[in-house]
Amino acid sequence: MIKVSGLTKDYGARRAIHNLNFDAQQGEIVGFLGPNGAGKTTTMRILTGYMPPTDGEAIVAGYDVVEESLEVRRRVGYLPETVPLYTEMVVFDYLKFMGELRHIPNVDDRVDEVLDMVGLIDRANGYIGNLSKGMRQRVGLAQALLHRPEVLILDEPTIGLDPGQVVEVRELIREIGKERTVLLSTHVLHEAQNICDRVLIINKGKIVAEDTTENLQARLIGAERVIVRVRGEVDELADTIKQVKGVRSVETKEDGAVEFEFASGKDLRPEVAKQVINSGYDLLELRPLGMSLEEIFLELTGSDAKKK
Amino acid sequence: MRNIWTIAKREYDNYFNSPLAYVVAFAILLPLGIYFALILYVSAEQALFGGGVPESTPINWLFVFLMIFLSPALTMRALSDEARMGTLELMLTAPVRDFELVAGKWLGAMLFVLSLAVVTLVFPIILDNLITPGIDWKVVLSSYIGLVLVVSALLAVGVGISAIFTNQFAAFFSTLGLFFFLWFMISLPASYLQESGEVLNYLSLSNHFSSSMNIGTINLGDLTYYLSLTVLGLFVGTTAIEIRRWR
Numbered sequence: 001m002i003k004v005s006g007l008t009k010d011y012g013a014r015r016a017i018h019n020l021n022f023d024a025q026q027g028e029i030v031g032f033l034g035p036n037g038a039g040k041t042t043t044m045r046i047l048t049g050y051m052p053p054t055d056g057e058a059i060v061a062g063y064d065v066v067e068e069s070l071e072v073r074r075r076v077g078y079l080p081e082t083v084p085l086y087t088e089m090v091v092f093d094y095l096k097f098m099g100e101l102r103h104i105p106n107v108d109d110r111v112d113e114v115l116d117m118v119g120l121i122d123r124a125n126g127y128i129g130n131l132s133k134g135m136r137q138r139v140g141l142a143q144a145l146l147h148r149p150e151v152l153i154l155d156e157p158t159i160g161l162d163p164g165q166v167v168e169v170r171e172l173i174r175e176i177g178k179e180r181t182v183l184l185s186t187h188v189l190h191e192a193q194n195i196c197d198r199v200l201i202i203n204k205g206k207i208v209a210e211d212t213t214e215n216l217q218a219r220l221i222g223a224e225r226v227i228v229r230v231r232g233e234v235d236e237l238a239d240t241i242k243q244v245k246g247v248r249s250v251e252t253k254e255d256g257a258v259e260f261e262f263a264s265g266k267d268l269r270p271e272v273a274k275q276v277i278n279s280g281y282d283l284l285e286l287r288p289l290g291m292s293l294e295e296i297f298l299e300l301t302g303s304d305a306k307k308k
Numbered sequence: 309m310r311n312i313w314t315i316a317k318r319e320y321d322n323y324f325n326s327p328l329a330y331v332v333a334f335a336i337l338l339p340l341g342i343y344f345a346l347i348l349y350v351s352a353e354q355a356l357f358g359g360g361v362p363e364s365t366p367i368n369w370l371f372v373f374l375m376i377f378l379s380p381a382l383t384m385r386a387l388s389d390e391a392r393m394g395t396l397e398l399m400l401t402a403p404v405r406d407f408e409l410v411a412g413k414w415l416g417a418m419l420f421v422l423s424l425a426v427v428t429l430v431f432p433i434i435l436d437n438l439i440t441p442g443i444d445w446k447v448v449l450s451s452y453i454g455l456v457l458v459v460s461a462l463l464a465v466g467v468g469i470s471a472i473f474t475n476q477f478a479a480f481f482s483t484l485g486l487f488f489f490l491w492f493m494i495s496l497p498a499s500y501l502q503e504s505g506e507v508l509n510y511l512s513l514s515n516h517f518s519s520s521m522n523i524g525t526i527n528l529g530d531l532t533y534y535l536s537l538t539v540l541g542l543f544v545g546t547t548a549i550e551i552r553r554w555r
Binding site (some may be wrong): 011045048049050051052070073074076078080082084085086087088089093097098100101102103143 | 310311314315318321322325326393394395396397398400401402403404405553554555
């Protein structure tokens with residue numbers, strides 16, 4: 001449904017995205033994860049036909065975003081990050097206008113239907129300018145869903161919503177994602193984990209990690225990471241710990257401390273402690289490092305910065 | 309085509325949400341009404357002394373003259389405000405051609421001004437009832453065709469300039485400045501240039517209405533002038549939108 005190859009976009013001298021490659025299948029919810037300014041919005045704007053890429057190719061719903069932009073735009077529902085709306089318009093009239101531009105038959109009925117889906121039916125006759133941020137977000141979402149698009153591109157869909165609404169909107173996206181392709185961006189990792197089948201982590205215009213949510217979860221929670229510190233500078237500490245069965249990815253930190261991982265389920269800390277003491281070291285610290293989603297994220301996005 | 313109409317309809321409705329449009333309507337209709345009353349008064353006095361029959365069409369000349377100053381206010385927000393508010397992103401990701409968007413904005417403004425022009429039809433109707441044997445409706449028709457053409461050109465250029473700017477006041481003053489130049493100034497050097505000055509005379513906005521269509525003569529040169537300006541304005545607007553995409 002979405003196929004991106006070698007996508008690059010320059011804003012003047014600044015390279016916003018660099019050689020992106022990914023795809024998304026029908027019935028898949030793909031999360032686009034990254035810090036602000038990573039290139040999420042730029043990528044989405046290219047996929048929705050808002051602007052052409054500097055280089056590379058993107059096929060959305062079977063059409064090239066540059067060559068057949070109108071065909072792509074007919075099949076894509078888009079919720080921009082800033083949720084631009086005609087604030088001087090009435091909610092119903094606005095959606096009807098957008099529906100007419102998309103030549104939707106029985107547009108009045110369809111507008112009622114989507115207003116019901118996003119829970120705004122009682123505000124149909126209110127001015128958009130008088131709505132709260134969360135409600136505007138939902139008007140934007142209604143606009144994106146109006147024409148039953150094959151591909152739904154949502155830029156930060158839950159931002160500005162209160163917790164109850166966040167749950168509702170996520171539920172709605174999950175429902176839509178069963179049959180259609182959804183690409184959503186977020187910087188809330190928990191959210192990506194919650195609704196996405198697959199997650200792309202993007203930083204500084206490049207994809208730094210791509211994985212299914214399960215795998216990512218396994219990487220995040222499936223292993224427990226522990227830091228060991230002993231008195232004095234001990235070079236062989238890492239080797240000592242490696243001897244314990246089940247221990248993996250052992251590495252020595254700059255300050256002499258050693259970090260290692262083991263599969264969650266069986267706690268290897270007592271064994272490691274015994275091994276360290278039996279080898280004659282004074283054990284100072286043996287502490288689990290709770291690898292939070294945020295830390296994994298920071299590590300992934302930070303490691304890229306270090307390479308440069 | 310359908311999209312142009314959809315956008316024009318929204319634009320037209322939108323004018324009635326804006327106090328500015330009412331100000332413009334007021335600023336056109338009030339002077340016209342006063343002017344008409346004055347003409348009637350003067351003509352009635354003249355008639356007592358055996359003067360001629362009053363003309364029905366100078367009113368439209370004033371309408372066009374006021375549009376030079378007021379039409380930039382109608383078009384300044386057309387696309388610049390969409391860019392500023394971010395709603396341009398909605399339009400540019402909807403299945404709408406850039407030209408359809410620009411043409412829709414222009415048509416919406418046209419419909420608004422045409423509504424005002426329809427209101428001004430009361431003046432010839434009143435006049436027709438006042439004098440015998442009535443007025444020459446062919447001249448009125450010619451004058452209104454001319455009015456529509458001038459307005460079409462002004463609004464197209466205004467919408468085109470509005471697409472270039474993100475700030476509505478920048479769009480307003482650029483449009484106003486250009487109209488001022490085309491109406492008052494461009495033909496000034498013509499008298500010194502003799503033969504070659506004809507080009508400048510042709511380019512002048514003011515030379516194509518008052519002395520031709522407004523008095524009942526429609527000629528190809530004037531038609532071409534206004535239609536070219538209309539096409540040029542819409543072309544500039546469409547190109548400006550395309551450039552925005554590539555930036």
